[in-house]
Amino acid sequence: MNITIDREILLENLNVISRGLPNKSPMPILTGIKIETTDTDLFLTSSNTDISVEVLINDVSLKISEPGKTVVPGKQFIDIIRILGAKKINLYLDENNSLIIKGDKSEFNLKVMDYMDYPNIDFVTLENPLILESSELKSIIKETVFSTAQTEKKPILTGVNFNNKDNQLVVTATDSFRLAQKIISLDSYEDFNITIPNKSLDEMSKVLDSYDGKISLYFTSNKLLLKYKNVLFQTRLLDGNYPDTSKIIPNNFPIIIRFNRDELISAVERVSIMSPKDKEKDKETTYSIIKLSIKKDRIIEISTTNNILGSASEEIIPTDIEATNSITIGFSSRYFIEALRSFMSTEITISFSGEIRPFIIRGDYDVNLTQLLLPLRMD
Amino acid sequence: MNITIDREILLENLNVISRGLPNKSPMPILTGIKIETTDTDLFLTSSNTDISVEVLINDVSLKISEPGKTVVPGKQFIDIIRILGAKKINLYLDENNSLIIKGDKSEFNLKVMDYMDYPNIDFVTLENPLILESSELKSIIKETVFSTAQTEKKPILTGVNFNNKDNQLVVTATDSFRLAQKIISLDSYEDFNITIPNKSLDEMSKVLDSYDGKISLYFTSNKLLLKYKNVLFQTRLLDGNYPDTSKIIPNNFPIIIRFNRDELISAVERVSIMSPKDKEKDKETTYSIIKLSIKKDRIIEISTTNNILGSASEEIIPTDIEATNSITIGFSSRYFIEALRSFMSTEITISFSGEIRPFIIRGDYDVNLTQLLLPLRMD
Numbered sequence: 001m002n003i004t005i006d007r008e009i010l011l012e013n014l015n016v017i018s019r020g021l022p023n024k025s026p027m028p029i030l031t032g033i034k035i036e037t038t039d040t041d042l043f044l045t046s047s048n049t050d051i052s053v054e055v056l057i058n059d060v061s062l063k064i065s066e067p068g069k070t071v072v073p074g075k076q077f078i079d080i081i082r083i084l085g086a087k088k089i090n091l092y093l094d095e096n097n098s099l100i101i102k103g104d105k106s107e108f109n110l111k112v113m114d115y116m117d118y119p120n121i122d123f124v125t126l127e128n129p130l131i132l133e134s135s136e137l138k139s140i141i142k143e144t145v146f147s148t149a150q151t152e153k154k155p156i157l158t159g160v161n162f163n164n165k166d167n168q169l170v171v172t173a174t175d176s177f178r179l180a181q182k183i184i185s186l187d188s189y190e191d192f193n194i195t196i197p198n199k200s201l202d203e204m205s206k207v208l209d210s211y212d213g214k215i216s217l218y219f220t221s222n223k224l225l226l227k228y229k230n231v232l233f234q235t236r237l238l239d240g241n242y243p244d245t246s247k248i249i250p251n252n253f254p255i256i257i258r259f260n261r262d263e264l265i266s267a268v269e270r271v272s273i274m275s276p277k278d279k280e281k282d283k284e285t286t287y288s289i290i291k292l293s294i295k296k297d298r299i300i301e302i303s304t305t306n307n308i309l310g311s312a313s314e315e316i317i318p319t320d321i322e323a324t325n326s327i328t329i330g331f332s333s334r335y336f337i338e339a340l341r342s343f344m345s346t347e348i349t350i351s352f353s354g355e356i357r358p359f360i361i362r363g364d365y366d367v368n369l370t371q372l373l374l375p376l377r378m379d
Numbered sequence: 380m381n382i383t384i385d386r387e388i389l390l391e392n393l394n395v396i397s398r399g400l401p402n403k404s405p406m407p408i409l410t411g412i413k414i415e416t417t418d419t420d421l422f423l424t425s426s427n428t429d430i431s432v433e434v435l436i437n438d439v440s441l442k443i444s445e446p447g448k449t450v451v452p453g454k455q456f457i458d459i460i461r462i463l464g465a466k467k468i469n470l471y472l473d474e475n476n477s478l479i480i481k482g483d484k485s486e487f488n489l490k491v492m493d494y495m496d497y498p499n500i501d502f503v504t505l506e507n508p509l510i511l512e513s514s515e516l517k518s519i520i521k522e523t524v525f526s527t528a529q530t531e532k533k534p535i536l537t538g539v540n541f542n543n544k545d546n547q548l549v550v551t552a553t554d555s556f557r558l559a560q561k562i563i564s565l566d567s568y569e570d571f572n573i574t575i576p577n578k579s580l581d582e583m584s585k586v587l588d589s590y591d592g593k594i595s596l597y598f599t600s601n602k603l604l605l606k607y608k609n610v611l612f613q614t615r616l617l618d619g620n621y622p623d624t625s626k627i628i629p630n631n632f633p634i635i636i637r638f639n640r641d642e643l644i645s646a647v648e649r650v651s652i653m654s655p656k657d658k659e660k661d662k663e664t665t666y667s668i669i670k671l672s673i674k675k676d677r678i679i680e681i682s683t684t685n686n687i688l689g690s691a692s693e694e695i696i697p698t699d700i701e702a703t704n705s706i707t708i709g710f711s712s713r714y715f716i717e718a719l720r721s722f723m724s725t726e727i728t729i730s731f732s733g734e735i736r737p738f739i740i741r742g743d744y745d746v747n748l749t750q751l752l753l754p755l756r757m758d
Contacts, residue, residue: 076688079652085645098689105694106649111687266464270485273458309455310477310488 001068006061020046020053129216159195200235253351275304339371380447385440399425399432508595538574579614632730654683718750
C-alpha cells in the first residue's frame with residue numbers, strides 16, 4: 001500500500017470513523033482502524049460491535065500508487081494525522097509491518113495489526129430507505145435522548161423508541177420519572193417499531209453534526225443503517241418490547257401557565273443552588289427538588305428548602321395563566337431544566353393536571369414535542 | 380447586620396477571598412467566610428490554615444445601615460452572589476440565625492455559622508515591605524513554580540526558594556530532575572532566605588491575575604504577607620534549609636544551538652505522541668523520553684522509539700549552531716516543553732555540556748532566567 005492524500009480530507013473522515021472506535025475492547029483488533037484501497041478508492045472502517053462505521057474516500061487529492069490493506073492502531077493514527085502540520089500526507093507499508101506516515105519534515109512509523117484478525121463487518125443491504133433531513137433526525141435526538149434511562153435496570157429504557165404506524169412516527173424516551181415524545185408525519189413508509197440505544201444516538205448526532213442534507217435509514221429487525229454522503233453508520237437495536245406509554249400523558253388540565261423559557265430557566269437555576277440533593281439507592285433518582293406554586297396576584301413562586309443550608313425563592317410573572325384553582329407541586333430541578341432546554345420556543349406552556357399527577361410542557365413553535373415530568377413528594 | 384452593596388463589587392472581592400477557602404477542612408468553621416463591618420467598612424476573611432486572605436471594602440456603593448459580624452458557608456455564599464442577576468444586593472441577619480440575601484425578585488436564606496468559632500487570624504505586622512511590580516512577581520511564579528516537586532518526599536522541594544543576598548534575589552525551584560532559576564536585582568532590601576509552598580504561589584498568581592501595579596511583601600521567619608489595593612494575602616513558609624543548587628548549573632558548553640521556540644515546541648509535541656510513557660515507582664518520574672541529535676548538514680533531529688507502537692522523527696533547521704562535536708541526548712519531553720513554554724522569547728538557546736550532563740535553556744529576551752534539565756538514559 002502506498003497512497004498520498006490531503007491531510008484535511010483524511011482527518012475529516014477520521015473524525016467520522018472515530019465515532020465507531022472503542023476506547024478498549026475485549027477484541028484488541030477493534031481498537032484498530034481498517035484501511036483498504038481499491039485502485040481508485042480508499043475505505044476506512046471502525047467498529048465497537050454496537051456501532052460500525054465505514055467511509056469511502058475518492059477525493060481528487062487521493063493518489064493510490066499501490067493498493068493494499070492493513071489495520072492500524074486507531075487512536076494513535078488519528079492523533080498523528082491530527083497533529084501533523086503538512087498539507088499532503090504519504091502513507092505506505094514498509095517491509096517491517098509498519099505504516100510509514102510522512103508529512104513535511106515529520107515521519108511516523110506505526111506498527112500495524114494483523115489484517116486477517118479484523119472481523120467481517122456485515123452492513124445492512126441497501127434497500128427501501130426512509131429518507132429524512134439530517135436536521136430533522138438531529139432535532140429528534142436532541143429532544144428525546146436525555147430522557148432515556150442511564151442504568152441497565154430495564155435495558156429497553158436505555159434506548160429511544162421509534163414507532164411508525166400508518167405514516168405517523170411516534171418517538172418516545174422515558175426513564176419512568178419523565179417522558180419525552182415527538183410525533184412526526186412521514187410521507188409514506190411501511191410500519192416499524194425499533195428501539196435505538198442512547199449511546200448510538202449520541203454518536204449519530206456527533207457524526208451528523210457538520211452535515212446538513214438528506215440522510216437514508218435502512219432497517220432490519222436488529223440493525224439500523226444510516227447512510228449519507230460517503231458514510232455508512234450502523235448500530236445494533238435493543239431487544240424486547242418497548243412499554244406502551246400512550247396512556248401516560250394526561251389530557252385534562254385545570255391549570256395552564258405560560259412562561260418566557262429563558263426567564264424560567266434562570267430562576268430555576270438560581271434556586272437550585274440551595275436545593276437539597278436527595279440520593280436514593282438508584283443513581284438515576286438523584287435529584288434536586290424544587291417547588292412551584294401560584295401566589296396571590298397570580299405571581300408564580302419557585303422555591304426550595306434545604307435543611308442544612310437554608311432556603312431560596314424566586315418570583316416570576318408568567319406571560320399568561322389560566323387556573324381554576326391553586327397548586328403547589330414539587331419536582332426535580334435537573335429534569336425540569338433539561339426538559340425546558342429541549343424547546344426552541346421563546347414561550348412555553350406548562351399544563352398541570354393536579355399536584356400528584358404528571359404535568360406536561362409544550363412550546364409555541366416546537367410542533368408535536370411533549371415533555372412530561374412526574375411530581376415528587378415534598379417532605 | 381444590614382448592608383447593601385453593588386453585586387459586581389462584592390463578587391470581585393469574593394473571587395479574591397475564594398483563594399483562601401478550603402474545599403473541606405478538619406475545622407468546619409474554615410469552610411465559612413467571615414463577614415464583619417464597622418460603621419463604614421466591610422471586611423471579608425477566609426483561611427485554609429496555609430493561606431489566609433482578607434479584603435477591606437469601602438466602595439461608594441456600600442451602605443451599612445446596621446453594623447455586625449457573622450460567618451457564612453463560603454462556597455454557597457459565593458455561588459449565590461455569582462448567580463444573582465441583580466445590580467444591588469441587600470444582606471441582613473434575621474432573628475433565626477440566617478443571612479438573608481436579596482436581589483431583584485430573588486431571596487436566599489442562608490444559615491450562618493457561629494462567629495465565636497472562627498479562629499483569630501494573625502496577619503503579619505505591616506513593617507518594612509519589599510515593593511515589587513505585580514507583573515514581576517507573576518512572571519517569577521510562572522517561570523519557576525512548575526519545576527517544584529509534586530510529592531512530599533522532600534517537602535522543602537515542594538516550594539520555590541527566594542534567596543536575597545546583597546540585593547541580588549535568586550529564585551530557585553527544583554524537583555531534582557530539573558531546575559528553574561531566575562535572578563533579579565533589588566533596589567535595596569535586607570537579606571532573606573525563604574521557601575514559599577507551590578500551592579500558595581499558584582493561588583497568589585490567581586489573586587494577582589487581574590491586578591497590575593505595585594505590591595508590598597512583608598516577611599517573618601514563618602510567614603509571608605502580600606498586600607495590594609485592599610487585599611491582604613498571607614501564606615505560611617516551608618520549614619527547613621533549601622539545598623544549595625549553586626554548583627549544579629554547568630558553565631562550559633561545547634555545543635550551543637539556537638531555535639525558534641514555537642517551531643521546537645511543535646516538533647517535540649508531534650514526536651511525543653509516539654514516545655514511551657515510562658512509569659517508575661515514583662509518580663514524579665513519569666515521563667516521555669525523546670532524543671535530540673545533530674545530523675549531517677547540521678540539521679537537528681528530534682525522535683522517539685516506542686517498543687509497542689513504533690517510532691517518530693522530526694527534522695528542524697536550527698537558527699544557529701556552534702558545535703565542536705556531535706551529540707545524542709535523551710530527556711523528558713514534558714519537562715522540556717514546560718521549560719520552553721516558560722520563555723517569552725521567540726528565539727531560545729540550548730547549551731549542552733555533554734551527553735550525560737545537565738543542559739540549560741535560555742531566551743534572548745528573558746533576562747536572567749535559566750532552565751536546566753537532567754538527561755535521561757536511553758535504552
